Amino acid sequence: MEIIIQPDSRHASAVAAKIVANLVREKPHAVLGFATGQTPLEMYRVLVEMHHKEGLDFSQNTAFNLDEYVGLPPGHPGSYHSYMREHLFRHINIPASRVNIPDGRAADIPACCLDYEERIHTAGGIDIQILGIGTDGHLGFNEPTSSLASRTRIKTLTAGTRRDNAALFGGEDNVPHHVITMGLGTIMDCRVCLLLAFGKKKAQAVAAAVEGPLTAMIPASVLQMHPRAIFVLDEDAASHLTRADYYKWVYENKPDWQKY
Numbered sequence: 118m119e120i121i122i123q124p125d126s127r128h129a130s131a132v133a134a135k136i137v138a139n140l141v142r143e144k145p146h147a148v149l150g151f152a153t154g155q156t157p158l159e160m161y162r163v164l165v166e167m168h169h170k171e172g173l174d175f176s177q178n179t180a181f182n183l184d185e186y187v188g189l190p191p192g193h194p195g196s197y198h199s200y201m202r203e204h205l206f207r208h209i210n211i212p213a214s215r216v217n218i219p220d221g222r223a224a225d226i227p228a229c230c231l232d233y234e235e236r237i238h239t240a241g242g243i244d245i246q247i248l249g250i251g252t253d254g255h256l257g258f259n260e261p262t263s264s265l266a267s268r269t270r271i272k273t274l275t276a277g278t279r280r281d282n283a284a285l286f287g288g289e290d291n292v293p294h295h296v297i298t299m300g301l302g303t304i305m306d307c308r309v310c311l312l313l314a315f316g317k318k319k320a321q322a323v324a325a326a327v328e329g330p331l332t333a334m335i336p337a338s339v340l341q342m343h344p345r346a347i348f349v350l351d352e353d354a355a356s357h358l359t360r361a362d363y364y365k366w367v368y369e370n371k372p373d374w375q376k377y
């Protein structure tokens with residue numbers, strides 16, 4: 118695992134955006150995996166700025182999102198379709214035909230999940246998957262005790278996750294109970310996993326994922342088994358790590374050819 122600790126979320130988001138932009142430039146057909154939540158917003162803002170100011174070109178990319186709520190009407194402000202349109206897709210030149218987000222309104226959810234897995238496979242697999250982390254250590258919507266080998270499927274949210282995501286629903290009671298999410302096995306198949314975490318409220322989950330035991334109780338700990346997992350953190354999110362000084366030294370002393 119590579120642990121990058123930056124002074125604040127703005128610097129961390131800039132590093133993350135650079136990692137994504139480097140890939141898009143090196144591999145114009147790259148398949149990009151996107152995440153939602155508050156955490157990646159600044160990184161998306163920087164990518165949009167790079168598109169406008171530097172001509173960062175997304176015209177040949179394919180996108181897959183991690184997850185979506187079940188049953189929300191189109192255009193609901195809490196849906197991840199709305200989020201992605203609002204914060205990224207309408208500002209860049211990725212073709213709508215190559216944007217994939219699980220269909221939370223599908224009549225046949227198991228068939229829709231199977232089809233999502235097949236679409237990822239047909240696209241050649243995901244080159245980089247952006248990830249946040251839940252306060253309980255979840256990835257996507259893979260709540261604690263999710264199978265570490267799970268594939269895209271329906272999941273039931275915990276009370277804590279529904280509370281954490283209540284802001285766009287006008288209260289916790291309105292947050293759906295069910296979601297479709299890529300599984301942990303699906304995420305592990307991505308070539309690079311780029312996890313962002315900011316703020317004190319993520320510190321415990323980050324420390325458990327990076328330095329704790331591999332366990333389905335902390336789904337993000339599965340990334341310990343991933344050959345290219347990069348965590349980009351601010352000081353607060355890194356504050357429970359016991360080896361923070363070591364991670365900082367490693368990052369600051371990377372050989373030039375390894376730098377982002």
Ligand code: GLP
Pocket residue numbers: 152153154155156157183184248249250251256257258278282
């Ligand atoms: C939700 C999303 C996750 C996200 C998490 C954290 O559960 N499904 O993908 O990582 O929220 O969100 P935030 O970044 O707002 O803390």
